[in-house]
Amino acid sequence: MKVTKFGRLAAGALALAMVTTSCASERSGDDGVSAGGGQSSGGGRYFGTLPSPCGPGDAKGATDQGVTDTTITIGFGDDRGFASAPGLSKEMGDAVKAMIDWCNEQGGINGRKIKGNQYDAAYTNSVKVIQQSCKQDFMLVGQGFAMDEAAEQHRVACKLPTVAGFTVGPNATMGPMKYEAVPYPVDLMNVGGLRIAEKLFPEAKEKADILLSTSPAVTMGTNKVSAAMKKLGYKQLNCGVRLNDAGESSYMPHAEKIKKCGAELLWSSDSPDPGQFSLLESIERVGAKPKYLFEATWYSSLVAQWNKAGTGDNIHIAMIFQPLENADKVPAVKQYMDLVNAQKGKVALLGMQATSSFLLWAQAAKNCGSNLTRQCVINELSKVHEWTGGGLHAPTDPGANKPSSCALMVKLTGTKYEQVYPKTIGEYECSDDIVLETDPKTWGTKLNEDRVATTFLTDDVIKPQS
Structure with missing residues (x-):
């Protein structure tokens, strides 16, 4: 895998420098030209690069x-x-x-x-x-x-x-x-979080699990993640923790189940809310200390303020955006x-x-x-x-509705998020194997040969012309 840098532009750089494992490259992206990244350069205005x-x-x-x-x-x-x-x-x-x-x-x-x-x-x-x-x-x-x-x-x-x-x-x-x-298309999935987790805590790959939910939307997401874990060789413990989307009277039984199961890495596709916070607090009370690998919705001021006591210090979040802290x-x-x-x-x-x-x-x-x-x-x-x-x-591919093949990881400590992988601010982990094809059974719609949903498609929609 490679690390690609986007925080700065080399003067005059218009081409992508392809590099080998663990090297940094300067890249402008097709949406940028040589400029320095400020508000203006050479008499013209810029947004970043x-x-x-x-x-x-x-x-x-x-x-x-x-x-x-x-x-x-x-x-x-x-x-x-x-x-x-x-x-x-x-x-x-x-x-x-x-x-x-x-x-x-x-x-x-x-x-x-x-x-x-x-x-x-x-x-x-x-x-x-x-x-x-x-x-x-x-x-x-x-x-x-x-x-x-x-x-x-x-x-x-x-x-x-x-x-x-x-x-x-x-x-x-x-x-x-x-x-x-x-883009986050239904047929392709960025699994950068799982790829980076393999490097940060490889031992946890043998004892991983997914927090389930009664929510159909969350279930659709967890089904995709579960399939991706299998492709990447993660061993899921199937602890059977399924949270009621409307909330639970007590989260302690779920926490005890997680501890007994021995999960060392927990994935959640759910969004942060009081119920999720109660689960993490209960897990801490029973003495379990899994690593958490959560969706980007957990990168928020709401979560940071909740974590004043440090209960969520094991939360890791994969993103393709540069954190605000950068x-x-x-x-x-x-x-x-x-x-x-x-x-x-x-x-x-x-x-x-x-x-x-x-x-x-x-x-x-x-x-x-x-x-x-x-x-x-x-x-x-x-x-x-x-x-x-x-x-x-x-970098993403909007024209073809394809996701980025890059990611970075941030970790929550107290009320602050910090980029922990790659170590250098402004860099991403990039590789073709970060994007996986998903099972058509999980798509929720049928696609034509152009990867366009056919449910509401008509003959007179506006299509790209060469």
Whole structure:
């Protein structure tokens, strides 16, 4: 495996330097050119290593829905109004709003200012939101709606393209006219966390297990992880700990079962909540000390504040994003934080994800010039096969809807996260064997030869043209 560095750019570097085991390389990514990574260099603006797609120009024409001589109207948003979890994914809308202002301050895209329609799907209203967007927006950009699956048939029917911040449902994830800066397709899986765990604590590979759940969504995730563990030679103990998604009256019986089973490495695809915290506290009380390998949702201020007593000091999290803690070494992360903080918005991992998707869309829109149509933007997006959001994350392949083949690991100690692998800040572990094919039984949808979900597919969707 190799380590690849993205925190800095070598002057003039446009090509990827391929290296052998455990060597560091300088890489710009196709979305960056030689610049130094600051706000400006050589008279031009940058986002991290990415030359700004925004600026003045003389683009003209009402070329498509939401486009005029002077404006481009896009939709964006999150689920912040969900009563059961107020502020859900608020960081995504905050990020896109900040990026619209950043872009417009430079002159918009080719001189057209961006107008943003901000939506709150509030978890249960995704269909209504998509129906509104269908009537007025050029495209959806950087949004994240937890119940996107329910609205997908409406998005496809009205031929509304999207460069999503994230997608959840299998048909939304693999849908037509959909691109993401950070794809998580149903048929391919980044197993960087498991690969890095093999190096950090190889002995635990012989005594690993997965925390199960009554949640169908979590179960879908754990089924994929279980299959990946088998492929990688992890020995699962099958301790049988299945947590009620609605909570348990006591987590001590589960903790005792984990201790008796002898699990030394525990994976969870669940998100942090009071029940999960109670389980970890119970495991500590019974005297068990497994290593925890958790999803990126555990990289949050909520978890950090809960861990003041150190109960979660064994939590390890694999990510493809640069941690916020690396901002002083990674210009794009600092720039994201500065822009959102200036508007008193919420800074969090999903905000960086939305930011990267906005930049991906903006670059494609810029390349279309005056001929700003949905068809042209989709054509441009389909050509992008290496993308880092200016250094926010490891390279992905948005054009082919393929995940990154890189990862890094952070560890929680007290209330602070720290990158523990690779040791050097700004580096990732990268290898082709970090991406595995998944079992079609776990996809949740049928794909055609182009790896597009067929459930809502029609003959007249907008397809990339060469």
